[in-house]
Amino acid sequence: MILMDNVIREGHPTLRARAKELTFPLSKEDKQLGQDLMEFLINSQDPELSEKYDLRSGIGIAAPQVNESKRIFALHLPDDSDNPLSFVAVNPKIVSHSVEKTYLTNGEGCLSVDRNVDGFVPRHARITVKFFTLDGEEKKMRLKGLQAILFQHELDHLNGVMFYDHINESNPFAEVPNSQPIV
Ligand SMILES: CNC(=O)c1cccc(C)c1Nc1nc(N2CCN(c3ccccc3Cl)CC2)nc(N2CSC[C@H]2C(=O)NC)n1
Numbered sequence: 704m705i706l707m708d709n710v711i712r713e714g715h716p717t718l719r720a721r722a723k724e725l726t727f728p729l730s731k732e733d734k735q736l737g738q739d740l741m742e743f744l745i746n747s748q749d750p751e752l753s754e755k756y757d758l759r760s761g762i763g764i765a766a767p768q769v770n771e772s773k774r775i776f777a778l779h780l781p782d783d784s785d786n787p788l789s790f791v792a793v794n795p796k797i798v799s800h801s802v803e804k805t806y807l808t809n810g811e812g813c814l815s816v817d818r819n820v821d822g823f824v825p826r827h828a829r830i831t832v833k834f835f836t837l838d839g840e841e842k843k844m845r846l847k848g849l850q851a852i853l854f855q856h857e858l859d860h861l862n863g864v865m866f867y868d869h870i871n872e873s874n875p876f877a878e879v880p881n882s883q884p885i886v
């Protein structure tokens with residue numbers, strides 16, 4: 704199982720590399736990696752397990768964060784949230800996006816960043832995405848709100864982009880034009 708010791712932190716070069724596409728059918732190792740990423744998120748959101756294994760809670764994690772430079776990530780929004788979402792995405796892409804932007808008014812956190820980086824992280828408000836499941840099935844879906852933010856945060860990790868790269872340097876809380884914030 705993935706533990707926090709397996710999560711690389713900012714400064715590690717893999718976080719700034721472009722991850723490689725996977726080929727199908729996936730190797731046993733790559734399938735296991737996808738399952739391990741999802742298992743980590745579920746464990747991290749469980750009060751007992753996160754306490755027992757000292758896990759930081761997350762709703763998304765990308766393979767580069769465990770030093771595997773491969774285009775695969777897992778998202779897991781708790782079932783009790785008003786918009787549950789749970790999948791492992793292989794070779795994910797944004798095929799189209801809104802002009803309108805969105806951002807979390809509380810900012811973003813990242814398992815690979817052991818500090819608070821304040822500021823709005825502007826992202827596309829609505830996105831149409833494509834990805835493959837671990838079994839090689841192609842999926843296409845439209846995401847908005849927190850689901851869209853989450854997908855973009857994890858896709859950034861596959862391209863060596865960190866959330867704070869998007870924060871306005873001169874004024875982290877500058878108004879984001881044409882945006883609908885999420886409180
Ligand atoms: C600096 N201010 C902040 O971090 C921040 C501060 C307040 C609110 C938000 C909304 C913030 N922002 C933010 N909060 C989260 N969590 C909220 C708590 N939650 C969680 C915690 C415990 C159990 C179960 C769960 Cl579910 C885990 C996830 N996660 C992300 N991100 C950015 S996209 C990838 C995702 C991620 O998984 N990061 C590790 N951002």
Ligand code: NI
Binds near residue numbers: 812813815
């Ligand atoms: Ni992150």
